[in-house]
Amino acid sequence: MDLQDLYRDVIVDHNRNPRNFRAMPDADLHAEGFNPLCGDKLELFVKLRGDTIEDVSFQGSGCAISVASASLLTERVKGHSIAEATALFSKMHALLTDDEAVADPADLGKLAALSGVREFPSRVKCASLCWHTLDAALHQQPDAVSTE
Amino acid sequence: MNATAPAAHGDRTGGRSPLDVEEIRRDFPILHQQVNGRPLSYLDNAASSQRPKCVIDAISNYYETSHANVHRGVHLLSQRATDLFEGSRETVKRFINAASTREIIFVRGTTEAINLVAQSFARPRLQPGDEILISHLEHHANIVPWQIVCEQTGARLKVIPMTAHGELDFDGFLERLSGRTRLLALTHVSNALGTIVPVKRFIDEARTRSIPVLLDGAQAVPHMKVDVRDLECDFYCFSGHKMCGPTGVGALYGREALLEKMPPWQGGGDMILSVSFEKTLYNSLPHKFEAGTPNISGAIGLGAAIDYMETVGLDRIATAEELLLDYATQRLRDIPGLRLIGTARDKAAVVSFVVDGIHPHDLGTILDCEGVAIRTGHHCAMPVMDYFKVPATARASFAFYNTREEIDRLVAALQHAKEILG
Numbered sequence: 001m002d003l004q005d006l007y008r009d010v011i012v013d014h015n016r017n018p019r020n021f022r023a024m025p026d027a028d029l030h031a032e033g034f035n036p037l038c039g040d041k042l043e044l045f046v047k048l049r050g051d052t053i054e055d056v057s058f059q060g061s062g063c064a065i066s067v068a069s070a071s072l073l074t075e076r077v078k079g080h081s082i083a084e085a086t087a088l089f090s091k092m093h094a095l096l097t098d099d100e101a102v103a104d105p106a107d108l109g110k111l112a113a114l115s116g117v118r119e120f121p122s123r124v125k126c127a128s129l130c131w132h133t134l135d136a137a138l139h140q141q142p143d144a145v146s147t148e
Numbered sequence: 149m150n151a152t153a154p155a156a157h158g159d160r161t162g163g164r165s166p167l168d169v170e171e172i173r174r175d176f177p178i179l180h181q182q183v184n185g186r187p188l189s190y191l192d193n194a195a196s197s198q199r200p201k202c203v204i205d206a207i208s209n210y211y212e213t214s215h216a217n218v219h220r221g222v223h224l225l226s227q228r229a230t231d232l233f234e235g236s237r238e239t240v241k242r243f244i245n246a247a248s249t250r251e252i253i254f255v256r257g258t259t260e261a262i263n264l265v266a267q268s269f270a271r272p273r274l275q276p277g278d279e280i281l282i283s284h285l286e287h288h289a290n291i292v293p294w295q296i297v298c299e300q301t302g303a304r305l306k307v308i309p310m311t312a313h314g315e316l317d318f319d320g321f322l323e324r325l326s327g328r329t330r331l332l333a334l335t336h337v338s339n340a341l342g343t344i345v346p347v348k349r350f351i352d353e354a355r356t357r358s359i360p361v362l363l364d365g366a367q368a369v370p371h372m373k374v375d376v377r378d379l380e381c382d383f384y385c386f387s388g389h390k391m392c393g394p395t396g397v398g399a400l401y402g403r404e405a406l407l408e409k410m411p412p413w414q415g416g417g418d419m420i421l422s423v424s425f426e427k428t429l430y431n432s433l434p435h436k437f438e439a440g441t442p443n444i445s446g447a448i449g450l451g452a453a454i455d456y457m458e459t460v461g462l463d464r465i466a467t468a469e470e471l472l473l474d475y476a477t478q479r480l481r482d483i484p485g486l487r488l489i490g491t492a493r494d495k496a497a498v499v500s501f502v503v504d505g506i507h508p509h510d511l512g513t514i515l516d517c518e519g520v521a522i523r524t525g526h527h528c529a530m531p532v533m534d535y536f537k538v539p540a541t542a543r544a545s546f547a548f549y550n551t552r553e554e555i556d557r558l559v560a561a562l563q564h565a566k567e568i569l570g
Contacts, residue, residue: 063507
């Protein structure tokens with residue numbers, strides 16, 4: 001296991017300076033996610049224009065992986081359609097859990113930096129929490145999301 | 149018994165451990181391995197300790213030579229198994245100085261012991277408006293069973309407050325005692341912070357008001373001599389796996405007069421004298437509370453663990469761990485940006501801490517890469533985390549087989565974490 005592979009520069013940067021880290025009082029969609037194992041707590045806000053994610057932001061506390069993952073998520077899905085975000089969720093799921101999955105930088109961009117997480121099974125949930133939370137927000141599941 | 153004979157030093161002389169730790173470590177096969185290419189530094193003993201070879205052997209020997217069901221057959225193996233199982237009960241009785249083996253119930257662990265008391269002792273006695281008193285320091289296992297019984301009966305849960313050092317507020321305790329207090333359920337040693345609660349003081353106060361007292365001793369028995377008759381508690385609960393014994397076994401001590409009056413908690417084989425469809429007669433203590441085939445090998449392993457710890461010497465264990473705690477506390481205090489959570493005057497060998505700008509979970513992963521195993525998270529004590537306004541802490545917890553070098557490795561790994569993420 002190589003720590004450099006987990007804490008890549010992009011991750012460290014997004015942990016120190018998370019992007020879109022704010023509440024959104026006029027959000028159209030909103031969901032909360034919890035990781036009971038480590039106490040991560042995440043709130044995700046989405047503003048829609050038609051089918052497009054016009055704005056997305058998050059708040060909460062968590063480890064470097066979960067904060068960076070959420071920050072990268074907001075950067076990546078802003079301006080994309082709900083369908084595109086949903087497709088991305090599947091790709092991220094594969095990237096984080098499937099050893100065979102190959103990160104295509106052209107497709108995933110900075111999100112590919114999270115591929116090192118799968119070498120650390122106890123940390124996969126940290127990286128995937130925000131994606132599950134986004135999925136819940138977009139599809140309006142009534143209860144808070146948990147990684148358990 | 150292959151426990152190590154203690155070194156000559158009998159007490160804390162010039163900060164030297166009274167144990168020959170290198171010899172002690174030879175008793176624990178698991179400690180001699182590399183983790184992620186580094187020597188293992190196992191500093192997660194409050195979650196679960198490791199087992200010496202003699203405990204592993206006691207379990208293997210039992211299965212290889214003596215296994216059969218207990219309290220049943222007339223054949224030789226059943227008799228052997230029963231003798232070993234009941235012999236362990238005798239060992240547990242002696243270990244905590246109970247008056248009789250009738251007061252020792254084998255359970256899965258501390259959690260099950262507390263649930264047993266909640267359902268069998270508290271539930272039938274509680275009326276709406278009655279109160280159960282616990283503390284802010286409790287592990288979830290000493291919170292949730294009481295919440296459940298409160299829901300079932302209409303009783304209310306009251307909580308003794310704690311101070312910024314992680315000690316219990318005795319005046320706050322006195323204020324919360326009332327004519328409706330029906331039970332005091334208190335941790336002996338906090339798992340999250342290491343605070344040793346001066347339980348005797350609390351018990352004395354409760355006894356003058358005839359309030360029964362349960363102690364959660366999961367974190368106490370591995371580190372200090374516990375004498376239930378000296379404490380004068382009514383129930384004492386502990387687990388095997390935190391004191392060098394197997395997982396899935398523990399003991400409930402209960403004052404015989406109370407256990408006698410309590411209804412069985414679970415029904416089944418072994419807890420009965422006779423069964424017909426019209427009427428069942430329950431077995432006598434302690435079997436009344438042990439329905440079904442028990443964890444025989446676990447109880448035997450627990451007995452072996454107690455023998456081992458007594459051979460090493462509980463006083464020497466306490467002294468050795470105190471020295472480790474002093475050393476770790478001093479080394480960690482020197483790390484800029486590190487804040488110790490839980491600074492009680494009287495502590496077991498547990499250091500809980502947070503580091504500025506680095507989440508405990510990240511610390512846990514980085515330390516693991518250096519071979520250092522610690523616990524990170526809320527330690528099943530979320531109210532304690534809420535009090536200190538942290539989502540989680542990193543926690544290093546020491547056993548008598550740990551060394552100063554392992555603490556040095558912990559400190560070096562923390563410095564590395566700060567370089568990566570600080």
